[in-house]
Every structure is written in C-alpha cells, then in structure tokens.
Amino acid sequence: MTGPRETLVGITDVVKHFAGGGNVLKREKRKVHAVNGVTLAIRQGESFCLVGESGCGKSTLARTVIGLNAPTAGTITYRGQRIDDLTPKAMAPYRRRMQMVFQNPYASLNPRMTVQTILEEPIRFHFPRLSRAEVKAKVEEVMLSVGNDPHWGSRYPHEFSGGQRQRISIARALMVDPEFVVADEPISALDVSIQAQVLNVMMDARDQRDLTYLFITHDLSVVEHFGSRVGVMYLGTVCELAETKALFANPRHPYTQILLAAIPRLDASGFRHTRLAGEVPTAMDLPSGCVFHPRCPHANARCKAEIPALKDQPDGTAIACHGIEEGRI
Amino acid sequence: MALLDVSNLNVEFPTRHGTLHALRDVSFTLDKGERLGIVGESGAGKSLAAFAIINLLSKPGRISGGTITFEGQDLTAMDTDALRSIRGNRISMIFQDPMMTLNPVLTIGTQMVETLQAHRRISHAEAKRIAIAKLREVTIPSPEERFDSYPHELSGGMRQRVVIAIALLTDPSIIIADEPTTALDVTIQAEIMALMLDLCETHDVGLILITHDLGVVSEVTQRVNVMYAGRVIETGSTRDIIDAPKHPYTRGLIAALPQQNEAAQRLNQIPGSMPSLDGIPPGCAFNPRCPHVGERCRREIPALRALGEQQVACHSAEEVAALAGNGGSAS
Ligand SMILES: Nc1ncnc2c1ncn2[C@@H]1O[C@H](COP(=O)(O)OP(=O)(O)O)[C@@H](O)[C@H]1O
Ligand SMILES: Nc1ncnc2c1ncn2[C@@H]1O[C@H](COP(=O)(O)OP(=O)(O)O)[C@@H](O)[C@H]1O
Ligand SMILES: [Mg+2]
Ligand SMILES: [Mg+2]
Numbered sequence: 001m002t003g004p005r006e007t008l009v010g011i012t013d014v015v016k017h018f019a020g021g022g023n024v025l026k027r028e029k030r031k032v033h034a035v036n037g038v039t040l041a042i043r044q045g046e047s048f049c050l051v052g053e054s055g056c057g058k059s060t061l062a063r064t065v066i067g068l069n070a071p072t073a074g075t076i077t078y079r080g081q082r083i084d085d086l087t088p089k090a091m092a093p094y095r096r097r098m099q100m101v102f103q104n105p106y107a108s109l110n111p112r113m114t115v116q117t118i119l120e121e122p123i124r125f126h127f128p129r130l131s132r133a134e135v136k137a138k139v140e141e142v143m144l145s146v147g148n149d150p151h152w153g154s155r156y157p158h159e160f161s162g163g164q165r166q167r168i169s170i171a172r173a174l175m176v177d178p179e180f181v182v183a184d185e186p187i188s189a190l191d192v193s194i195q196a197q198v199l200n201v202m203m204d205a206r207d208q209r210d211l212t213y214l215f216i217t218h219d220l221s222v223v224e225h226f227g228s229r230v231g232v233m234y235l236g237t238v239c240e241l242a243e244t245k246a247l248f249a250n251p252r253h254p255y256t257q258i259l260l261a262a263i264p265r266l267d268a269s270g271f272r273h274t275r276l277a278g279e280v281p282t283a284m285d286l287p288s289g290c291v292f293h294p295r296c297p298h299a300n301a302r303c304k305a306e307i308p309a310l311k312d313q314p315d316g317t318a319i320a321c322h323g324i325e326e327g328r329i
Numbered sequence: 330m331a332l333l334d335v336s337n338l339n340v341e342f343p344t345r346h347g348t349l350h351a352l353r354d355v356s357f358t359l360d361k362g363e364r365l366g367i368v369g370e371s372g373a374g375k376s377l378a379a380f381a382i383i384n385l386l387s388k389p390g391r392i393s394g395g396t397i398t399f400e401g402q403d404l405t406a407m408d409t410d411a412l413r414s415i416r417g418n419r420i421s422m423i424f425q426d427p428m429m430t431l432n433p434v435l436t437i438g439t440q441m442v443e444t445l446q447a448h449r450r451i452s453h454a455e456a457k458r459i460a461i462a463k464l465r466e467v468t469i470p471s472p473e474e475r476f477d478s479y480p481h482e483l484s485g486g487m488r489q490r491v492v493i494a495i496a497l498l499t500d501p502s503i504i505i506a507d508e509p510t511t512a513l514d515v516t517i518q519a520e521i522m523a524l525m526l527d528l529c530e531t532h533d534v535g536l537i538l539i540t541h542d543l544g545v546v547s548e549v550t551q552r553v554n555v556m557y558a559g560r561v562i563e564t565g566s567t568r569d570i571i572d573a574p575k576h577p578y579t580r581g582l583i584a585a586l587p588q589q590n591e592a593a594q595r596l597n598q599i600p601g602s603m604p605s606l607d608g609i610p611p612g613c614a615f616n617p618r619c620p621h622v623g624e625r626c627r628r629e630i631p632a633l634r635a636l637g638e639q640q641v642a643c644h645s646a647e648e649v650a651a652l653a654g655n656g657g658s659a660s
Contacts, residue, residue, distance in 0.1 A: 053514035161602050191370040191603075192541065196585035196596040203595060218515065221544075225587035225596070244592070262519035264544030266571055266588055271519045271548050280484060280517075 007080075008180060008212050009042040009065060014074035016060050030284045034060040036236035036291075037074070039310065042180075047206065047213040049227035049244070051220060051259075055283060057236040058216045062182045065214065066098045067091055078180075096126040099173035103185035105165035109157040115168055116153030119143070119175055126176045138175065145208065146171045146201045163194035167201055174205060181205075182214045187222065199226060220263050224248050232256050235291040236283060238310055242317035252319050254329065255292050290322065298323045330401070331358035332502060332535055333382070338395035340377050340386065342606075349606040351377050351390065353559050356633070359503065362533040364526075366546035366567060369556035370603050375539045378556070379505045382537075383416040384409075400502070418448045421496035425508040427488035430495060431480040437464075437491050438476035441498060448499050463494040467524060486517035490524070497528060503535040511540070522549055543583060547571050555579045558603055558614035565639025573653035575641040577619045580649055613644070621645040 016035040035057045042048045050058045063069045065076055067083065076084040083094050102108040109118055119139045123130065130138070140150040146167045157165055166186060173181055183202065187195040199222065205211055215226060223230055227244040232253065240253040251257045264270045281287050281294060290308050293299040302322050310320040323329035340352035352374050359365050367375045380386050382397055382404065397404040399420070404412065416422075424430060432440055441460035442453060451459075457476070464472035467490040480488055489509060496504050506525070510518035526549055529536045538550055546553050546567060553570055555563040555578070563576040574580040583589060584597040601618045604610065610617055616626040625644050633642040636650060643649065 053516065163602055192543070193370065193582055193585050193599040194602060196598040197600075199587075200595050200598055203593070220515070221587045225590060225592055228593075258516055262516045264519070264522075264542060264548045266544055266547050266583070266586065268547045268568075270544065271523050280486070280514075 006044050007041040008044045008078065009214070010075075010077035010080070011038055011040040011042070011061070011065060012075045012077070014038045014061065014064060014076065015072045016057070016064050016069060017072045032283045033236055033286050034283050035064065035071075036286070038233075038236075038238055040231055040238065040241070042212060042214055043229075045210060045212055046228040047215055047226055049223040049230045050214065050216045050233055051218065051223050051230055052233035053218060053259075053280075055235075056233045057283070058233055059184050061233075062100070062184050062214060062216055066100055066182055067094070068100075096122075096176045097178055098180045098182065099176065099178040101166075101169050101173050101181065101183040101186045103188050105162055105169050105189065106157075108169055109165060109172075111157055114154055114156060118157070118168065119153075119172055122172060123175045142171045142174050145205065146174070147197070161194075162190050163197055166190060166194075166198050170198070170201055170205065174209070177209070178211070180212045180214070182216070184216045185218070186215075188217065188219065195222075202226075220260060232259065235281065235286060237291055237320065238318075239292060239320050240317065241310065241319075246315065246317055252313075252317065252324060252329075253321050254296050254298055254323070290320070296323075298329050331398075332361045332363075332400065333359040334396075334398040335378075335382065336396045336398070338378070338381060338397065339393045340374075340381050340390055341393045342390050346607070351559050351606055352381065354633075355395070355556075355559075355561055357554050357561065357564060359535045359537060361502065362529070362535055363552065364529060364536040364538065364550045366550035366553040367537065367539045367556060368541065368543060368546050368553055370541060372603060372605065373556040374559040375541075375556055376507050378554075379422075379507055379537060379539055382505065383420055383422065384412050385416075385422075414448070417444070418499045419501050420503045420505065421499070421501040423489075423492050423496050423504060423506040423509045425511050427485070427492045428480065430492045431488060433480055436477050436479055437483075441476075441495055444495055444498050459498065460494075463497055464491070466497070466528065467491070467494045469494070486513055486521065489513065489521055493521070493525065493528070497532065497534075500532065501534060503537065504529070505537045505539070507539045508541070509538075510545070511542075518545075525549070543571065543586065544588075555582075558609050559606065560614065560642065561633060562615070562642045563639060564633070569638050573650065575636055575639060575646045575650045575653070576615075576643045577621050577645065577649050578615045580652070581618075581620075613642075619645075621648055 014035055015037055018032040018034055038061060052058055060069065064071050071084055075082055078094055083091065116139065120135055123135055123138060143150040148167050148171060187198050190198060206213065217223060224244060230242060230244050230247050231238045232240040234255050240256045251260045287294050289305045290303045293303040308320040308322050310318045311325060312318050336356050338352055338355040342349040342351055355378050367378060369375050381392055392405055438460060442456040445451060445456040445459060461472045461476055464475055469475050469487065469490055510521050522545060540546055550567045553567045554561045557578050563570060563579045570579060571583060574583055581599040585599060587596065590596045599618050604614060612627040612629055613631050616622045623645060631642045631644050633640045636646050
C-alpha cells in the first residue's frame with residue numbers, strides 16, 4: 001500500500017505540442033507549445049491545485065495525466081507504474097481509478113440519456129458482475145452523498161440547474177470508486193452561492209473517500225481554500241510549486257506575486273498589482289529563455305536567453321527564476 | 330438632483346404562457362462622478378436594469394412602468410432620435426464581449442472617427458487627434474499604429490481597452506459597464522479595473538458597474554445595489570453592505586465566499602438556487618432559501634425600506650442586522 005505522503009501520480013518532463021496552429025491560408029503550420037517540460041509529484045491524499053491564466057496549459061496537462069492526450073515527451077506514472085504508453089486494454093483499470101470532472105456541466109452530460117443511465121453506465125462497464133439491485137443501490141448512495149435527490153434518475157440533464165448538473169457529474173465520477181479525481185475548473189461556470197455548494201460536495205467526498213485531487217482553476221481564492229499544494233503555471237511551465245499556506249503567505253516568483261496582488265478583495269485591498277509590461281504572449285510564439293521575461297519587472301539578459309529550471313528551495317517550495325536564484329529578487 | 334434617477338422601473342416580457350415580470354420596482358440614483366455597483370447572480374436582472382436605461386431591451390421586452398430621469402429628462406418618454414443623442418454620447422456602454430462594440434471589418438481608427446463624427450461636427454483630422462489621445466489614455470502601446478489595426482489583431486484585454494477609449498470619446502457623464510472584465514484573466518482584470526477607476530475619477534464620469542463579483546464591487550464602487558429575482562433587495566454604501574449586510578441573501582452570498590471561510594473547512598452555503606422568472610414563489614422571492622424565513626415572508630413581498638444607513642427589502646432585517654459582525658455565518 002501507498003503511504004499518505006507517497007507519490008500517487010508522477011509527472012516527469014512532460015511536453016505536449018499540438019500541430020496545426022497559425023494561419024491555415026498562409027499554410028504556415030506553427031506548433032502550439034501547450035506544455036513545455038512539467039515535472040510534478042501528486043501525493044496520495046492531497047488536493048493539488050494547478051492555477052494560471054487561460055491558455056497556460058492546465059487542461060492540456062490534466063488531459064495528458066489521465067491519458068486523454070499522449071504526451072509529446074515525458075512520462076506519467078500511477079503508483080510507480082508508467083501509464084502513458086499503455087494499450088487501451090492495459091489502461092482500463094486506471095481509467096476506473098482516475099476520473100475527471102469538467103468545467104461545463106452543460107456539455108459534459110449526454111443530453112439524450114437519463115440521469116440513471118448516465119450514472120449506471122460507468123459502473124456497468126467497470127463492474128460488470130454487479131447485480132441490477134446492487135447498481136441501483138450504488139446510484140442512490142452516491143446521489144445522496146453529493147446532495148442530490150436519488151429520485152432524479154428518470155429525468156434528463158436539461159431539467160436541472162448548472163449546480164445540480166455539476167453535482168450529477170461529480171456523482172458520475174464517484175460511481176466507480178476512484179482514487180484520483182481530476183477536476184478541470186469544476187465551479188468556474190457557476191454562480192457564487194452554487195460554487196460553495198459544489199465545493200462542499202467535493203470536500204465531503206475527499207473526507208469520506210480519501211480522494212486525491214488534481215484541481216484546476218484560475219480562481220486563487222478557491223485555491224487558498226481548497227488546496228493543500230499549488231503549482232502556478234505560466235505558458236506551459238510551472239514557475240512556482242508550494243504548500244498553499246506558504247504560497248499565499250509568501251509568494252516568491254514575480255508572476256505569482258502579480259497574480260496574488262490582482263485578486264479583487266472584499267476589504268478593497270486588492271489591485272495592488274505591479275503593472276505588467278507588454279502583451280501576453282501565446283503558446284504559438286513562446287518567448288525565449290524564461291517565458292515570463294517579457295512581462296517581468298526583474299528580467300535581465302540571462303532571463304531572455306536561458307530557461308530557468310524549477311529548483312527546490314530551502315523552505316520546501318520550488319521556484320523557476322534566475323532572479324531568485326541569484327538573490328536579486 | 331441626481332444625475333440619473335431610476336424610479337419604480339418595471340420591465341416585462343410577454344410570452345405565450347403569460348407575462349414574465351423581469352424587473353419589479355427597481356429604483357436607484359447615480360450622482361455625478363459616482364460609482365455604483367449592481368451585483369447579483371446570473372438572471373437576477375442586472376443587465377436588464379442597465380439596458381432599460383438606454384432603451385436597449387431586446388424584443389419583446391418592454392418597460393411597463395416607472396421613470397428614468399437623466400439630466401432632468403425622462404428617458405422613457407423620449408423618441409428614438411432623441412435617445413440616440415444620449416446613448417453612446419452622454420451615456421456610454423461597455424459590454425462583456427468587446428466585439429459587441431467593435432466592428433470586425435473596420436479599423437479601430439475608422440470606428441473611433443465615425444463615433445465622434447456621429448455626435449460632433451468636427452473634421453477627420455481633429456477626430457483622429459482625439460481618438461489617438463484616448464487610445465493613449467487607456468495605455469494602448471503605440472496608439473498611432475494601433476489606430477490602423479483591426480480588432481482581431483489585438484488581444485482580448487487590448488480590445489476591451491479600445492472599447493473603453495471609445496466609451497470615453499464623447500466625454501459622457503455616465504458609463505454603464507456590464508461585466509467588462511468577466512471574460513478576462515485576473516491580472517488583466519486588475520489592470521483594466523484600475524484603469525477604469527482612474528479614468529472615471531479624472532473625468533468625473535459616473536460608473537454603473539454590473540458584476541457578479543463582490544470583490545470587484547468592493548474594489549471599485551462606492552454604492553451598490555444587490556439584485557435578486559428582478560428586484561433590488563439591498564442598497565447602500567458598498568462598505569456598509571459588505572461589512573454588515575442586512576438582507577439574508579447578501580449575508581449568505583458574502584459568507585459563502587472562500588475568502589470569508591476558514592481554509593479547508595466546509596463553506597457556508599445558501600441552499601437551493603435563485604428561481605427563474607416563471608417560478609418566483611409568493612411573498613419574498615428568497616424565502617425558500619432563507620434561514621430567517623417566517624410566515625409573513627411566504628405571504629407578503631417585503632418593500633425596500635431604510636434601516637440605518639442602507640435600504641433593505643426583508644421582513645427580518647433587524648434580526649439579520651443584529652447578527653452582523655459575529656463571524657459571518659449565514660446558516
Ligand atoms: N487540441 C488542441 N489543438 C491545438 N491547440 C490546442 C489544443 N488544446 C489546447 N491547445 C492550445 O494549447 C494551449 C494551452 O491550452 P489549455 O491547456 O486549454 O490551457 P488552459 O486550460 O490553461 O486554459 C492554448 O494555447 C490552446 O489554444
Ligand atoms: N428576451 C427575453 N425574453 C424573456 N426573458 C428574458 C429575455 N431577456 C432576459 N430575460 C430574462 O430576464 C431575467 C434577467 O436577465 P438579465 O438582466 O440578463 O440577468 P443578469 O444580467 O442579472 O444575469 C432573466 O431571468 C432572463 O432569463
Ligand atoms: Mg482549461
Ligand atoms: Mg447580465
């Protein structure tokens with residue numbers, strides 16, 4: 001068995017490029033550098049949050065981790081077993097252990113299936129020996145555990161509100177007793193009062209089932225509340241990796257600092273941000289050296305030329321920044 | 330006299346299944362240079378409240394009651410031509426999607442010059458000079474070059490800056506901004522909000538900022554209307570309302586924010602969800618979700634009434650007010 005602090009999911013030097021960006025008419029095929037060498041270990045029982053602005057590669061990394069994308073380079077392991085190169089058959093048991101919840105509860109549930117069918121489908125696939133009665137009992141148990149009425153079964157997804165649908169999506173993920181749940185912006189499309197409901201359901205499931213989460217969001221106040229550790233991503237790379245408390249108490253990477261300062265605060269103390277220079281580059285024209293250098297107030301010649309590695313710091317965080325390494329930030 | 334005075338505004342949508350009352354008795358004022366927030370969940374009526382002011386209601390929506398007085402004139406009684414001299418001129422709009430404002434086949438410069446010449450008799454050269462000055466003011470880098478750019482050549486954040494520049498072209502006295510940064514990343518949002526704050530202050534422009542984000546309301550506005558199911562249910566100074574909400578909905582909304590809860594603990598949540606227009610319960614629309622619900626709440630719609638410095642539409646507001654400041658737990 002894996003101990004509580006051991007690595008459940010290992011991500012090593014993962015790169016994911018997509019072909020076919022750029023202007024089709026001009027026949028220029030520029031590569032999209034969505035993920036550029038990410039190394040992370042997600043530990044058993046933790047809620048690991050990936051945060052960063054749109055297009056920085058969060059979803060791509062998540063999809064690569066659970067095998068929906070093959071990495072261009074690098075490896076993914078699950079409990080020490082390499083899984084990125086498995087045949088679909090060999091991958092099947094991992095597909096049960098790793099489940100995903102998506103941002104858009106409107107698109108992720110099949111509109112032509114009843115809620116009962118949506119929930120039964122994964123369990124019939126992964127546990128074909130369960131009896132009808134056992135499957136029904138399981139659906140009821142899981143629906144109750146996410147705060148849904150178990151009698152919704154005969155209805156269709158469009159009959160439910162966004163929050164209810166997202167709880168149905170979570171129920172579907174939980175049906176097959178996963179160990180690891182990847183949630184990609186699961187509350188971003190919901191209203192504030194509904195976000196709290198769904199976040200509570202996810203935290204309850206974590207406590208009751210000893211789940212490990214990879215939780216993706218662009219909302220830092222959710223990270224602060226939900227996450228045990230955080231990886232901050234910028235243009236396909238992780239620039240800072242830290243315990244949640246440490247990150248919010250003492251953000252180190254210049255990008256993390258700017259990101260935290262930009263959170264609108266109830267006490268109106270936010271927007272203390274440094275103005276960022278220039279335009280936001282895209283994954284199609286990655287800057288040389290440190291990808292953050294064009295917007296960084298501390299960038300120098302080395303930052304423009306040399307890609308900084310994610311280096312472990314004495315306080316347990318890891319930071320990819322020449323300025324910090326040289327002691328000038 | 331207030332610059333803008335919206336009084337008992339009602340908006341309805343006739344449908345095959347009867348009339349939907351989308352706004353009920355919405356009243357608020359905006360003074361010169363003041364920044365007012367309108368906050369609430371999706372479907373609460375925030376956009377309608379703003380669109381009604383400048384008669385941009387989508388068909389078959391219509392104003393079925395109330396007055397909108399701007400600089401002493403009732404906008405609801407004005408004909409289309411008269412209204413056109415106000416909309417986009419004295420009152421400017423900024424939408425969530427900059428492409429609601431920008432024409433994809435025209436350069437930014439052409440659009441800016443056209444906007445100016447539609448409202449003022451000035452030469453092309455003069456219009457261009459003003460346009461470039463405005464682009465510079467919203468911190469667009471190399472504005473002379475950007476003047477000749479098409480919208481698709483700019484990032485989302487830059488487009489929204491251009492829209493702000495266009496909104497400012499005619500020196501309006503009010504800007505209505507409907508979720509102007511909701512589609513943008515948090516660092517871009519902070520830059521644009523800081524910019525808007527700055528511009529409104531320097532030009533003494535009034536701002537009506539529609540958002541679902543209480544943090545943004547807190548950072549930017551001086552007063553706020555909280556809306557729920559087509560009504561303003563609480564209004565007052567932003568600081569008072571965020572620090573000591575007196576409506577159970579406002580209180581629940583604030584208490585549900587992760588920022589207000591101890592890390593890793595269950596969040597305070599409001600049960601249920603806001604009703605749609607055809608499912609509003611009798612009495613107070615919030616009553617099925619309310620921890621303070623009483624018999625009267627299921628029967629009688631609470632009117633907006635003064636309580637201390639703010640106004641609140643709740644039969645139990647005194648009870649809720651007494652809870653203020655004891656930890657923010659709503660349920
Ligand atoms: N299937 C794909 N084909 C081409 N480009 C893609 C594909 N999926 C994502 N991208 C690009 O990869 C980059 C990272 O995207 P994504 O992982 O969705 O970012 P995030 O989830 O952080 O917003 C973006 O530039 C995006 O446009
Ligand atoms: N054209 C329309 N026909 C019928 N109902 C509408 C129409 N436009 C808006 N509504 C309804 O009016 C209510 C308020 O909408 P809106 O002002 O857009 O909400 P908000 O901006 O607060 O999200 C919603 O319930 C919406 O469904
Ligand atoms: Mg994504
Ligand atoms: Mg709206």
